[in-house]
């Protein structure tokens with residue numbers, strides 16, 4: 584497991600997402616209801632960048648910008664078909680930094 588220092592918390596405004604390179608991967612990090620969530624950035628449907636999606640359902644889901652597939656921010660699971668899930672990553676705020684473990 585490697586820690587990646589991504590940004591300062593204020594660099595991802597509440598209600599938005601940003602994409603970060605973490606080693607070989609591109610990870611989307613979302614700021615919703617004061618918490619940060621990280622998951623694979625590539626939508627399982629046709630590969631849209633999830634970081635450009637809309638946080639919905641009171642901050643509990645992320646909706647793909649292309650065709651609206653919606654994933655739970657806590658679990659990464661598709662809300663319609665939970666067998667489909669975006670890979671989740673651990674993310675935390677420590678010493679004024681957003682840190683991803685992957």
Ligand code: FES
Nearest residue numbers: 626628629647650
């Ligand atoms: S590419 Fe995400 S729903 Fe189609």
